[in-house]
Amino acid sequence: MTKVLIATEKPFAPAAVNGIREVVEGAGYELALLESYTDKADLLAAVADVDAMIIRSDKATREVIEAAKNLKVIVRAGAGYDNIDLEACTEKGIVAMNTPGQNSNAVAELVLGMMVFLARNGYNGKAGVELRGKKIGIHAYGNVGRYVGEIAKGFGMEVLAFDPFVAKEAIEADGVKVVESVEELYSTCNYISLHIPANDKTKKSINYDLLNKMPEGGILVNTARKEVIDEEGLMKLMEDRKDFAYISDIAPDCKDEIAAKFEGRFFFTPKKMGAQTAEANINAGIAGANQIVNCIEKGDTTYKVN
Ligand code: 3PG
Known part of the structure; x- marks a missing residue:
């Protein structure tokens, strides 16, 4: 079964996670959740068997991308994608996307x-x-x-x-x-x-x-x-x-x-919180989930950044 991971060191509002779950499970996929992690090892373990993932400012380094053996799509729920190693994604044929405008x-x-x-x-x-x-x-x-x-x-x-x-x-x-x-x-x-x-x-x-x-x-x-x-x-x-x-x-x-x-x-601010509203989380999170499903099902690569 296609597995989608939400990996957010700074978690989405619960309503956004519910919305993402609806989209992901509605497509017949499985959803996994890794929130508020503090140890990189937890992220490396969580990505091991996933086909797609949604992140925020989480660092998708070469090490993370290489640990994600089945990864096909990575979506940064947000605008800036400087946290993703795009070169590593491209080398592995992984589509990297953002969700412009949503937050x-x-x-x-x-x-x-x-x-x-x-x-x-x-x-x-x-x-x-x-x-x-x-x-x-x-x-x-x-x-x-x-x-x-x-x-x-x-x-x-x-x-x-x-x-x-x-x-x-x-x-x-x-x-x-x-x-x-x-x-x-x-x-x-x-x-x-x-x-x-x-x-x-x-x-x-x-x-x-x-x-x-x-x-x-x-x-x-x-x-x-x-x-x-x-x-x-x-x-x-x-x-x-x-x-x-x-x-x-x-x-x-x-x-x-x-x-x-x-x-x-x-x-x-004590922690980057510009995009930390329920509305922004819902908009960016659900857009990310839909982009993953459309990419896997229809090959739609709108908002690809690599
Ligand atoms: C962005 O690039 O979309 C913002 O910096 C938001 O980042 P965040 O999802 O980590 O809050």
């Missing part, structure tokens, strides 16, 4: 939520500032970026974007101003919201020089990946610019140093 609104809501939290000093009773009238720059206008723009407009913010991979007309059709360069985005906006993937080109690309272009009181919001930040440059900038703040859903490696030195100018 994007949840991430976008967290962006604005964290911005309000910082603007109101963590709700400590002191006078804060408002978002209305401020400029937000969306660095990469994909599914999350588009939702961020939509919500930010509701707050009365001016929305700008830079994304060389999306047609200018498509962005402008959303009422968002397109700027010509990444430097222009950073030098114009009070807030920058990052939505770039982590890859060889983007890693450490958000550096001192770029961030230093931000106007007085600039705030960087990162719900993308910590790897895109040049942390040394970030630390130096926070030293040099007492006006600059950093909010992130993925705490940097230097989080303790930031916490010790820059009180009131940072906020980090």
Whole structure:
């Protein structure tokens, strides 16, 4: 019998697991569940006899892919697939997919939520500032970026974007101003919201020089990946610019140093939770289950990323 594994170090909401089960068992397959594991050995054991698997930020390294002798399809229930060794998948003829757009609104809501939290000093009773009238720059206008723009407009913010991979007309059709360069985005906006993937080109690309272009009181919001930040440059900038703040859903490696030195100018969630809503779990999880069934039954490889 075809066996599908859900391997989630950070579990889905129960309703999402039930929805996935319905799809998987409805296709006549068996569902296995490995949740909240802390030991890589548990993952290696769980993948040994599965035909397909659904993961989140779980690390599908070469070791994991090679241990999964029967694996045919792996779906990352979410957007970023930097946690999957795509080369290892391709070598073994395994289809790797993501579920673009399915958890994007949840991430976008967290962006604005964290911005309000910082603007109101963590709700400590002191006078804060408002978002209305401020400029937000969306660095990469994909599914999350588009939702961020939509919500930010509701707050009365001016929305700008830079994304060389999306047609200018498509962005402008959303009422968002397109700027010509990444430097222009950073030098114009009070807030920058990052939505770039982590890859060889983007890693450490958000550096001192770029961030230093931000106007007085600039705030960087990162719900993308910590790897895109040049942390040394970030630390130096926070030293040099007492006006600059950093909010992130993925705490940097230097989080303790930031916490010790820059009180009131940072906020980090204790665990990446942008996509951690029941709705996002249901959307991404069930989409992943359907993609697995369609791939195995009909050879449908829509959303293949390798
Ligand atoms: C994504 O790439 O979809 C987000 O980073 C969500 O990751 P998560 O499923 O681990 O919360």
